[in-house]
Amino acid sequence: MFFMPDFTRETYKAKSWFESTTQRFTPLKGDAAVQVLPARAEFLYILGILAGKWPHILSIQPGGTTKTVSPQEKFKLAEIALKFRNFLQNTVFGDDIWQYF
Incomplete structure (x- = not known):
């Protein structure tokens, strides 16, 4: 669970799951925080x-x-x-x- 914010980095921007992952797991701002x-x-x-x-x-x-x-x-x-x-x-x-x- 603590590694999920790593998937919000720009490196993964081209991935289909990037937007939903960013919404949920952006450090201190995501829905899951x-x-x-x-x-x-x-x-x-x-x-x-x-x-x-x-x-x-x-x-x-x-x-x-x-x-x-x-x-x-x-x-x-x-x-x-x-x-x-x-x-x-x-x-x-x-x-x-x-x-x-």
Whole structure:
């Protein structure tokens, strides 16, 4: 999802999908910008819980791999993962992503 703004560069202007991609994914101006930032934050939250602390990202998030993931956290992670999948399907790909696996 974070690579989509790359497709708004003039290099791709001759492509048939350029105009719609530019409308949706122009950094900070595209239709999807409002949806991308919260999805990114939740994705980084998942990484913070599962992979531990990162410098400058979720630095106040305790634990990660240094603690056991509680049942409540597992439920929260599953909920976030479902929301993230829906975001990818509806905003980025516009298709059911499971058909490709």
